[in-house]
Amino acid sequence: MLEIDGISKRFGPVQALQDVTFAVRPGEIFGFVGSNGAGKTTTMRIVLGVLEADAGEVRWKDAPIDADMRRRIGYMPEERGLYPKMKVGDQLEYLARLHGVEPAEARASVERWTTRLGVDARRGDEVQKLSLGNQQRVQLSAALVHDPEVLVLDEPFSGLDPTAVEVMNSVLRDKADSGVPVIFSSHQLDLVERLCDRVGIISGGRMVAVGTVAELRTDSTERFDVVGPPPAAWAHALPGVTVVSVEGTRTRVELTDGASDQDVLRAALAAGPVHEFRRYQPPLTDLYRDVVTSGAAA
Amino acid sequence: MNAPLPPGRAVLLVARREFIAQTRSRSFAVGLLITIAIFGIYILLFQFIGSQTSSNTLGVTPQTAALREALQAGAQAQDRTLTITEVGHETGEQQVRDGDLDALLVGVPGSYKLIGLDTVDSSLQAIVSGVIGQRAVNDALMQAGVDPAQIAAQGHVAVTTLEPVDPERGQRLVLAIVVAVLLFMSLVGYGTAVAQGVVEEKTSRVVELLLSTIKPVHLLAGKILGLGAVGLLQLLVLSAIGLAGSLAFGLLTIPTAAASALVSAVIWYLLGFFLYAAIYAAAGSTVSRQEELQTIVAPIMFPLLIPFIFAVSVLPNDPRNTLGTVLSFIPLFSPTLMPARAAMGVAPLWQVGLAVALTLASIVGVVLLAARIYRNSVLRTGARVSLKEALSPRRG
Structure with a gap:
């Protein structure tokens, strides 16, 4: 080694x-x-x-x-x-x-x-x-x-x-x-x-x-991509869930304070059909930006 | 497969690369040819100048024709050829104007005139005024009833030397100058090559790769050894050609003196090269670009230039010059001055030995110091490294 x-x-x-x-x-x-x-x-x-x-x-x-x-x-x-x-x-x-x-x-x-x-x-x-x-x-x-x-x-x-x-x-x-x-x-x-x-x-x-x-990645925050109804119909009401970005029907949400991914999925399904639901894997570029900026802030 | 690399092997590998790179480069062959050509031209020039007997043409008028014989004798005493022709005043002036005559002597005792075009050759002037002055004195003596020849005999000074005059002195002189020129050229040329090589490695950044596998001091030693060997090769080639040439043309009749001059040139080249190459390398390591190199290596040339000029200008007329003797013991000056004195036959063996010992001692000091500067500077790029930083005992 x-x-x-x-x-x-x-x-x-x-x-x-x-x-x-x-x-x-x-x-x-x-x-x-x-x-x-x-x-x-x-x-x-x-x-x-x-x-x-x-x-x-x-x-x-x-x-x-x-x-x-x-x-x-x-x-x-x-x-x-x-x-x-x-x-x-x-x-x-x-x-x-x-x-x-x-x-x-x-x-x-x-x-x-x-x-x-x-x-x-x-x-x-x-x-x-x-x-x-x-x-x-x-x-x-x-x-x-x-x-x-x-x-x-x-x-x-x-x-x-x-x-x-x-x-x-x-x-x-x-x-x-x-x-x-x-x-x-x-x-x-x-x-x-x-x-x-x-x-x-x-x-x-x-x-x-x-x-x-x-x-x-495990050190970074949990994010999910939802392809389905617009976030206004389901995401805004959920506690511990913030909308990071919206691209067409794709909504990326960030979960904090122990919010459950299953709650997010249920809420989205209640608002309309969901075609895709997956954990977002941030590329190294994002991780890098996160660590370097937080490192600089520390 | 990676066997440990003993330091000696590392140094030899570097030296071999330097030797091959330098001798294969076009500049080496071209430089050698140019040097040979310059030497050839010098020899021809010296022969030409030597063959020129200083000669003048002088016109005399019927009035001054009586001085003809005395003038001829005066010129001979000065080792000069003087052609005297008798002409009329007018014709003579015309011939001076046309360049057929260097000068025209006219007039009578008390009002002699030497007429030249726009100037009169000073030695011709000296001959004429000497003869006329002597003639006046002789006339006065004869009028007083004294025999001028008797006076002249009383005034004669005979010159003699305690030791036999060296009949080969002229040749020794030439040998000394040639040795000084060769050493000066080799030391400056190959010293500069070392500095350039150091800077080349810095500029091309290859030095970082090299130093990840060998120590700086081994790289430095290899470079100096390799280029020193090339310089030695050039020195030997030039000397061989010079010796063979001058023996063939009969310019040199003292092969033993020449051989010993050559041996001393080689010894002093080696001593001088190690001394100066270390300084050149250290200087080169403090800069990052070839353009900056000139300013930093120029001062190194002075301690080489001073004894060189001394050797070719003062020593020929005054081989036992005290300042020259003193300077030839100073390590930075010895490599060009001592061999020149030795070639002239005025440096006893103990003096040469002492100068060699002093130079060797200073090489040790200079090399240690140069290695430290090199080690501290060679990986630093950008601004020139200050002497203080370069000399600091340890730098990462």
Whole structure:
């Protein structure tokens, strides 16, 4: 298990991270979300040892991460970085070697990953001659060529076209299935919701929520969608029920103070035919907005 | 498959990449060719200048024709060629105007005139006035009944040296200057390459990826070793070509002195390179863009430039110059000044040894300091890192 335990970091007057704690299990894809400047990149840099934490510890398999362990992490920095004038193949091989891979194995691995990511034809080209999307694929290859035990990817999906997103997605899933904990940050919340097993939301340097999307939902208020008679005929009279929105015949109500969903359904049926009655599953976008705004208010 | 990476291996991997990237780049080959071309042009230029015996043409009128022999002798004493032709006053002036004559000497004792077009060559002027002045003195002496030749003999000063004059002094001088130029070029060129490399890694952000697997000090060491090796290669190639060329053209007849100058150049290149490369790397790490680099590396050139100028301008005339001797012991100045003095044959072995020891000691200090600045600055992008921040003992 990759454990981030009580990490704090201050840059001059700015408290960038405050007691950040979460864990990523082997085989799990962990989505790390938060607004710009919330602390995602700083956290990842600390995991990679590129930055030093003021307090706290990062552990892998119960041992604090040291230089030798760091070499076994695959990292994709937020600021993409490759030598622009170096050939793709040479560059990836060099990076694999720097991670301790033997020459022959490094070559084979470069071949394997460039093929998998669809940039094998560009191995002889300088990085600067590649399109941004292809550079991104090379960058991901750079995080994978040394067969890492842990993957830490900062915004791996930004700037990718839908095909590349699918390739990236399948690569991450395969790595996770082989027992690698994968942590990635993203602003594309729909993508995070679709790909990730668990999600961590960071705001203002603090973790405001960690868990599966379903777990995050249980913390939120109960809402139901009713497709049927207009709400004026049934909802307004019910105690603990507020109408959130009305779209055509669809009415979304929020239940508080122990109001019963069955009472709501009965009242609606009494007012007219009900074609659909279901619990509303808020998407991650809504959950995110809720936690971040309530976190900011606290 | 990820074996632990010993520090030495990390450094070597980085050094290998730097060496390959640098030698494969077009700028390396082009730079080498241009340098060879410049050296060739210099040699040709020196040969051309050397072949130019300073010569003048002077016209004399029938009135001044009597001075002809004395003028010729005066010119010879100064190692100059003087062609004297006798012309009429008018014709002579016309020839001066046409450029056929450099000057025309007219008049009688007491009112001699040297006529030039818009100026008269100062050395020609000196020859003429010297001869005429001497002639006046001689005339006066003879009138007083004294033999001018006797007076001249009494006034003669013989020049002699306690130690035998070095017949190869001229060659040694050229060797010293060539060594100084080569060292200056290599140190500035490859020092700057180190700074540029550091900034390139910052600009392209690849440094973050590298530092997630190796230590900053290993990256720094690898970069300096790799580029230093390229600089050494260039130095050796240039020296080999220079030596072969000048031996073939008979410009150089002291191969042993040349060989020892080459050995000392290589040793001083290595010492100077480690000293300056560390400084250049530290300077480079404090900025984020190549454009900012110029302002910060320019001051580093001064401690290289001062001894270089000293070596090529003062030492040739005054190899035992006291200031030069003192400066050649100061670590930042030694790498260009001491080998030049050694090539001239005026630096005893103990002086060279002392300068090497002092430089080695300062390399240790400078490298430690540079590594700290580099470590503190290399991951910071944006504004230039202040020296105070860069030197702070620990930064996350």
